Each structure stands twice: as structure tokens, then as C-alpha cells.
Amino acid sequence: MAEVLVLVDHVDGEIKKNTYEMLTAARRLGEPSAVVVGTPGTAAKLAEGLAAHGAEKVYVAESDDAVNYLSTPQVDALAALVERVSPPAVLIAAGADGREVAGRLAVRTNSGWLNDLVEVDGQREGTHSIFGGAFTVQSHATTDTAVISWRAGSIEVEENAGAGTQENVELPAIDEAKSARVSNRAPIVGGDRPELTEANVVVAGGRGVGSADNFNVVETLADSLHAAVGASRAAVDSGYYPNQFQVGQTGKTVSPQLYIALGISGAIQHRAGMQTSKTIVAVNKDPEAPIFEIADFGVVGDLFSISPQLTEEVGKRSS
Amino acid sequence: MNIVVLIKQVPDTWSERTLSDSDKTLDRASSDAVLDEINERAVEEALKIKEAGDAEVTILTVGPDRATDAIRKALSMGADKAVHVNDEALHGSDAVTTAKVLAKAVGTVGDVDLVLAGNEATDGRSGAMAGMLGELLGWPSLTHANALTVENGTASVKRETDEGTCDVTASLPAVVSVGEKINEPRYPSFKGIMAAKKKPVSALGISDLGLEAGEVGLAGSLVQVDSFAPRPPKSGGQKVEDEGDGGQKIAEFLVGQKLI
Numbered sequence: 001m002a003e004v005l006v007l008v009d010h011v012d013g014e015i016k017k018n019t020y021e022m023l024t025a026a027r028r029l030g031e032p033s034a035v036v037v038g039t040p041g042t043a044a045k046l047a048e049g050l051a052a053h054g055a056e057k058v059y060v061a062e063s064d065d066a067v068n069y070l071s072t073p074q075v076d077a078l079a080a081l082v083e084r085v086s087p088p089a090v091l092i093a094a095g096a097d098g099r100e101v102a103g104r105l106a107v108r109t110n111s112g113w114l115n116d117l118v119e120v121d122g123q124r125e126g127t128h129s130i131f132g133g134a135f136t137v138q139s140h141a142t143t144d145t146a147v148i149s150w151r152a153g154s155i156e157v158e159e160n161a162g163a164g165t166q167e168n169v170e171l172p173a174i175d176e177a178k179s180a181r182v183s184n185r186a187p188i189v190g191g192d193r194p195e196l197t198e199a200n201v202v203v204a205g206g207r208g209v210g211s212a213d214n215f216n217v218v219e220t221l222a223d224s225l226h227a228a229v230g231a232s233r234a235a236v237d238s239g240y241y242p243n244q245f246q247v248g249q250t251g252k253t254v255s256p257q258l259y260i261a262l263g264i265s266g267a268i269q270h271r272a273g274m275q276t277s278k279t280i281v282a283v284n285k286d287p288e289a290p291i292f293e294i295a296d297f298g299v300v301g302d303l304f305s306i307s308p309q310l311t312e313e314v315g316k317r318s319s
Numbered sequence: 320m321n322i323v324v325l326i327k328q329v330p331d332t333w334s335e336r337t338l339s340d341s342d343k344t345l346d347r348a349s350s351d352a353v354l355d356e357i358n359e360r361a362v363e364e365a366l367k368i369k370e371a372g373d374a375e376v377t378i379l380t381v382g383p384d385r386a387t388d389a390i391r392k393a394l395s396m397g398a399d400k401a402v403h404v405n406d407e408a409l410h411g412s413d414a415v416t417t418a419k420v421l422a423k424a425v426g427t428v429g430d431v432d433l434v435l436a437g438n439e440a441t442d443g444r445s446g447a448m449a450g451m452l453g454e455l456l457g458w459p460s461l462t463h464a465n466a467l468t469v470e471n472g473t474a475s476v477k478r479e480t481d482e483g484t485c486d487v488t489a490s491l492p493a494v495v496s497v498g499e500k501i502n503e504p505r506y507p508s509f510k511g512i513m514a515a516k517k518k519p520v521s522a523l524g525i526s527d528l529g530l531e532a533g534e535v536g537l538a539g540s541l542v543q544v545d546s547f548a549p550r551p552p553k554s555g556g557q558k559v560e561d562e563g564d565g566g567q568k569i570a571e572f573l574v575g576q577k578l579i
Contacts (some may be wrong), residue, residue, distance in 0.1 A: 011482075070459075070460070070461070070462070070478075070487055071450060071460075075454075095480070095481065095482055096438075096446060096462075096463060096480035096481060096482060097480065097482055099445065099446045099447045100446070100447045100450040100460075100462055101450075102447065103414065103415075103418075103445060103446075103447025103448070103450050103451040103454075104447070104450045104451060104453075104454045104460075106414070106415050106451070106541070107415055107418055107419075107451045107454040107455055108454055110415070110541070111415075111541060112413070112415070112540075112541035112542040113413070113414055113415055113445075113541070113542065114542060115414065115445050125545070129550075131336045133550055134336065134337075134549065134550055135337075135338060135547050135548065135549050135550060136547065136548055136550060137338070137343075137544055137546070137547040138544070138545045138546045138547070139542050139543060139544040139545055140542070140543055140545060141541055141542050142540075142541055142542070142543055143541050176490070177457075177459070177490055178453075178457050178458065178459055179459050179489065180459040180460060180461045180487045180488065180489040180493070181487065181488050181489060182478075182485050182486070182487055183485065183486045183487075183488075184484075184485055184486045185483065185484075185485040186483050186484045186485065187482060187483035188481065188482060188483045188484070197481075201578075225579070243500075244481055249441060250441075250499065252481060257578065258573070258578050260569075275550075276550070279576055279578060280556075281569055281572070281573070283565065283569075287558070287560075292555060292558050293555050294555070295555070295556055295558070296556035296557070296572075296576075297556050297557050297558075297568075297569060297572040298555075298556065298557065298558040298559070299558075299559055299560075299561050299565040299568060299569060300558065300559070300560050300561060301560065301561025301565045302561065305561070305563075305565070305566070306561055306565035306566045306569070307566065308566070309564075309565065309566025309567060310565075310566035310567075310569050310570055311566075312566070313566055313567055313569075313570035314570060314573075314579055317570070317574070317579055318579070
């Protein structure tokens with residue numbers, strides 16, 4: 001069976017859930033091989049989790065410089081492996097960093113790039129969701145290798161033990177004239193809540209929340225459901241909630257099992273970031289709010305009475 | 320300093336966007352076209368460098384005839400000239416192919432020190448054109464900048480993405496992509512709008528770039544679209560008025576869906 005490469009998405013010695021999704025998807029195409037790019041010792045911390053989720057091989061591309069340059073070490077490692085093992089597909093997380101690696105790798109290896117896939121349909125083919133989920137598109141790469149950007153939350157993670165055999169990959173020396181040097185890295189940490197794009201449940205607030213202080217109503221409901229908190233652009237622009245939590249065309253695209261919209265009217269630009277959620281619940285004072293057109297369950301009313309009541313009901317059922 | 324700014328005309332995100340049945344490409348005729356908002360920030364950043372020192376700012380776009388509107392807008396903000404790559408053969412080019420065309424077109428501008436671009440267009444959303452172009456030109460790419468300084472042959476940016484922040488530096492020539500927070504783009508003045516009408520726009524076809532028809536467009540792309548379908552419209556579900564039990568009603572619904 002052909003080896004299928006998965007670039008491991010990791011931060012601070014922890015594997016992101018998206019990596020397990022990609023290993024699950026890779027298993028459908030061939031034998032998953034995980035690729036770890038990091039400082040010396042990184043792979044040792046991640047190996048167990050990767051093997052438990054189906055990695056037959058773990059390629060270890062480690063150097064002190066791996067964290068000192070922007071995407072170049074990842075592109076170098078993957079390009080070397082594409083040449084070595086001719087994989088039908090390379091899967092990379094579809095975040096900002098991952099897409100940069102994917103685009104550069106596609107250019108360097110002259111491979112077709114399938115961006116933002118939500119399904120793999122074959123070794124070099126898959127399904128994309130575009131225009132914020134308004135369309136699905138099936139496409140395939142015509143090259144020997146397809147570079148795939150994988151959208152988080154698109155597949156159920158399966159545990160599937162793999163051998164996890166480690167093999168070293170030498171990273172070439174960095175060419176300073178072609179590379180961008182990185183310093184002062186500060187990953188965004190979301191605190192105790194799950195990450196927005198990886199959460200099973202998202203509770204989001206909009207203009208109707210009315211103030212930054214009032215957002216604790218949204219947060220309290222979110223915490224009762226172990227959910228991530230999101231915000232509409234209107235809420236972010238009004239300063240109610242930080243930018244990194246914005247859901248929509250100019251923010252993040254989320255696709256959770258459950259999306260609860262509180263005081264969000266549901267402008268087309270917001271819907272573009274959340275309409276592929278499996279179940280949508282909306283609370284809004286305005287019965288004409290467009291969010292109700294896509295909500296599976298909508299309540300016309302005041303979020304400040306409905307949300308705390310829901311929090312209490314959730315509490316009763318989980319205790 | 321010689322600066323090239325990449326711009327792109329996109330369908331307005333406030334209009335309905337769709338694909339064309341015949342060749343499965345973006346149906347540009349069905350929606351309003353606008354200069355992508357993020358590109359205005361890239362133009363603004365180039366103009367700030369020009370105003371602080373000495374620079375010539377060239378706008379570069381790949382697109383059909385009506386992309387002229389987007390070019391004129393960028394020129395009316397204060398850019399000096401433009402290159403418009405416009406060729407029927409380009410229709411349907413994928414991201415990798417578009418990057419190749421852009422790299423060739425940057426080569427026509429002369430000794431370029433800096434290429435500026437938006438970090439992500441609102442239509443294709445590949446969000447990687449700066450990196451891809453850097454790869455092709457053999458230049459470093461500094462992406463998702465929310466602040467940029469260029470001095471002594473070095474570009475430094477404050478990079479910000481959903482995943483975190485960091486500082487990035489590289490030597491020129493380089494490609495920089497800008498994020499939403501980098502600046503507030505100026506409005507074109509009346510004088511700027513009038514002046515833009517006289518600024519030179521050179522129209523190039525693919526043969527001017529040394530490319531063959533088979534290398535670009537649908538034929539040259541490394542990805543082929545097989546089919547597409549609009550997402551089945553979500554039939555509006557249940558909607559109830561709150562009668563003091565709205566929260567309980569939602570909880571019952573969620574229990575029914577096995578979500579809690």
C-alpha cells in the first residue's frame with residue numbers, strides 16, 4: 001500500500017486533534033506516515049499518540065532551526081519525503097500556517113493542491129466546501145501527488161494502532177536569502193475552553209449581547225456545554241469580544257455538531273462561517289432575523305432570560 | 320524602491336456567489352465585482368512606504384476585462400502604474416498556475432524589491448499566494464503582517480494569525496502579505512480619481528510572459544474540478560416564541576437530538 005504523508009500539527013508538545021483526523025483520512029487512502037517537524041526531542045513526545053491513531057511510520061525532521069524560520073523547514077521536510085516515497089497524497093491542516101506550507105509545497109513539487117477538503121474521495125481526489133459552505137465541489141489532482149489541506153472537524157477520529165516506526169529525515173541547511181526568520185513566537189492559548197475550529201459545540205454571541213460584560217452570559221452557557229465561544233463580526237467590531245474568536249467570512253469557519261447563536265442576526269457573511277454546522281440553534285428578539293432561515297431550532301425572545309435558563313437545564317441533565 | 324502590489328477583483332461577499340454550469344469555474348457575471356478589501360490595505364501599505372521615502376508602486380492583477388475597475392481604484396488611491404495580465408487562456412487557472420503567471424508578471428516590472436499582497440482573498444481563500452509566489456521567485460515570504468517596516472534592505476513584520484503571533488524578518492527582495500489590522504486604507508480623492516485616468520496600464524497576454532496556452536487556464540491546471548452542487552438549503556426548522564420557557568424548549572430539542 002502506498003504511503004500517505006500527514007504533517008503533524010503540534011504546539012507545546014501536544015498534538016492537535018486535527019492531526020488525528022488527518023491520520024484517519026489517510027488510512028482510507030493508504031498507509032499513514034506522520035511527519036514531525038520540530039526541535040530535537042519533539043517526536044519522542046508525540047510518537048505514542050501518533051502510533052495510537054494509525055501512523056505506521058513517523059518521519060522525524062528535527063533541528064534547532066526548525067522553529068526559527070517561517071514554513072520553510074516544513075516545506076523542506078515534506079518536499080524531501082515526496083521525492084523519497086512518491087506519496088499519492090500529503091495531508092496538511094488547513095489553518096493559516098498549514099495552508100502556507102501546502103501552497104509552497106505544491107509549487108515546489110509541482111503538485112495539484114486540493115485546498116480545504118472536507119472529504120477524501122480517492123487517492124488524489126476529494127470534496128471541498130466553498131463560499132462558506134454554499135457549495136460542495138469535487139475535484140482531483142492530475143499530478144502524481146496531491147497536496148491536501150484538511151479542514152478541521154470534517155471526520156470522526158478513529159483509533160487504529162499503527163507501528164509508529166521512527167525514521168529520521170535530514171533537514172537541509174537554511175538559505176537565509178530565501179527564508180524568513182522567526183522570533184518571539186507566541187501561540188494563542190484559548191484557556192480552558194476547546195479551540196474554536198476544533199470544538200464539538202460552539203456558543204456564539206452577536207450584537208444583541210450588547211456589551212463586553214454581557215458576554216459572560218454566552219461564556220457561562222458555553223462552559224456548561226464544554227463549548228468554544230465565538231462572536232459575530234458585529235460583536236467583535238463593537239469591542240465585545242476579541243478578534244480571534246470571530247466566526248464568519250473574515251473570521252474563522254466552524255463546523256461543529258452544535259452551533260448556538262445568541263443575538264446574532266445571521267448576515268450572509270456570518271453564515272459563511274458557520275452554516276455547515278450539523279445542528280444550529282438560534283435565539284433572537286427579531287422574528288425576521290435571517291439566522292432563523294438556517295436554524296434547526298429557533299426561539300424568538302430575550303437571550304438574557306433564555307440563555308441562563310438553558311444553562312440551568314443543561315446543568316440538571318449533566319449532574 | 321520598486322514595489323509591486325497584487326490586487327484581485329472578487330465577487331462581493333454581500334451578493335450571492337455561484338459557479339458556472341458549463342466549466343465549473345467562478346461565475347463572475349452573476350455577482351457584483353469589487354476590489355477585495357484586503358488588497359486596499361496592501362495598496363495603502365505600499366503608499367505609506369512611498370510617502371516615507373522614495374518608491375514606485377506598480378499594481379499587478381490577473382483577471383478579465385472588468386478587473387480594470389479594480390486597477391483604477393488602486394491607481395486612484397495613489398499607485399503609479401499598473402500591469403494587467405488579461406488573456407482568455409487564463410480562464411480557470413488553479414492556484415499553482417496563477418502563482419506561476421504572477422511570478423512571470425513580476426519579472427516584467429524590472430528590479431522589484433518588494434511584493435505586497437493581501438493575506439487571503441474572500442473568494443478562493445487559499446491564503447497562500449504570497450508564500451507560493453516567494454517559492455517561485457526564490458524570495459522569502461513574510462505573511463499575515465499586521466505591521467511592516469522596511470529599512471536597510473530588510474523587511475520586518477509583526478505576524479498575526481489565528482494560531483498566534485511572532486516577529487518575522489527577511490532580506491529584500493521579499494514578498495509580504497498583509498492582514499486586516501495593518502492599516503485603514505485611504506479613500507481616493509477627487510484629484511486621485513482624475514489622475515488615475517492618465518496613469519499607464521500595460522495589458523499583457525500570456526505570450527508576453529513567455530507562457531503557452533497549454534500551461535495555464537483549465538488545460539494547464541494541476542487540479543481539475545469534476546462536479547459541484549449547491550448545498551441543499553437548510554429547511555428552516557422549528558421556530559417558537561419564548562413564553563418564559565425558551566431555555567427549556569431548547570434543552571428538550573437538544574435532548575431529542577441526543578446533543579445533551
